[in-house]
Amino acid sequence: MKKIYALVVSSLILVASCSKHPIMPDKGAIIFNINHHIDGTPLEFDTIKCSNEAGNKYSVSRMSFYLSGFRLYSTNGKEVVDTNFFYIDARTEGTKSFVVDEIPPGDYQAIRFYFGLPPHQNKTNYLPMISENVNMGWPDPMGGGYHFMKFEGHYLDENEQVKGFAIHTGKNQALFEVTLNKEFSVKFKNESLTLNMNLNEWFTNPHVYDLISDGNYTMSSDSLIAIIVQNGESVFH
Numbered sequence: 001m002k003k004i005y006a007l008v009v010s011s012l013i014l015v016a017s018c019s020k021h022p023i024m025p026d027k028g029a030i031i032f033n034i035n036h037h038i039d040g041t042p043l044e045f046d047t048i049k050c051s052n053e054a055g056n057k058y059s060v061s062r063m064s065f066y067l068s069g070f071r072l073y074s075t076n077g078k079e080v081v082d083t084n085f086f087y088i089d090a091r092t093e094g095t096k097s098f099v100v101d102e103i104p105p106g107d108y109q110a111i112r113f114y115f116g117l118p119p120h121q122n123k124t125n126y127l128p129m130i131s132e133n134v135n136m137g138w139p140d141p142m143g144g145g146y147h148f149m150k151f152e153g154h155y156l157d158e159n160e161q162v163k164g165f166a167i168h169t170g171k172n173q174a175l176f177e178v179t180l181n182k183e184f185s186v187k188f189k190n191e192s193l194t195l196n197m198n199l200n201e202w203f204t205n206p207h208v209y210d211l212i213s214d215g216n217y218t219m220s221s222d223s224l225i226a227i228i229v230q231n232g233e234s235v236f237h
């Protein structure tokens with residue numbers, strides 16, 4: 001009798017626990033990984049073997065930038081907004097992944113984010129005074145705030161001489177939006193998504209940018225920055 005009772009009780013417990021919903025987190029998270037390449041070849045630093053649309057031979061010594069304002073669009077029309085900003089430096093492993101959390105579980109179809117910092121964050125000394133932010137500072141006499149991107153390296157000029165280039169963008173008008181149509185679902189805390197950046201796309205589509213004839217420093221030229229910004233809309237995929 002005692003044995004049967006124990007059996008009944010334990011099977012009741014089993015039924016009770018089976019009828020419970022599986023434990024799901026209220027909110028999920030995505031780990032974004034940034035992958036840099038040049039027309040499909042993994043980015044390698046400091047070697048003049050890249051070639052862009054204009055035919056410039058170039059190397060990369062630095063690629064650092066800010067991404068901000070991530071928005072995720074669910075298949076049923078909901079929008080999830082993240083207000084954080086992320087600093088990425090292609091040479092520094094730890095900065096190439098970051099987490100967007102507080103995402104309701106579900107199916108998603110698109111991602112949007114800003115390349116650069118929104119105007120309220122793009123103010124001198126707004127960001128924490130750590131070296132990565134301080135090094136991205138945009139001088140006050142030129143408008144203040146931060147560089148949105150520092151893309152630097154060397155190239156061969158018309159006489160095959162090695163020269164430096166610095167494609168820098170900054171100031172509020174350089175902010176642009178990237179839209180990626182990607183289908184993914186968020187269920188748990190460890191979803192991961194890769195954002196690929198093709199560095200050669202900064203030099204083309206829609207404008208062919210030539211380091212020799214257009215210029216090797218963009219920072220003091222609003223018109224060169226505008227060209228780079230327009231090309232930038234297609235760098236991520």
Ligand SMILES: [Cu+2]
Nearest residue numbers: 147168169219
């Ligand atoms: Cu600069």
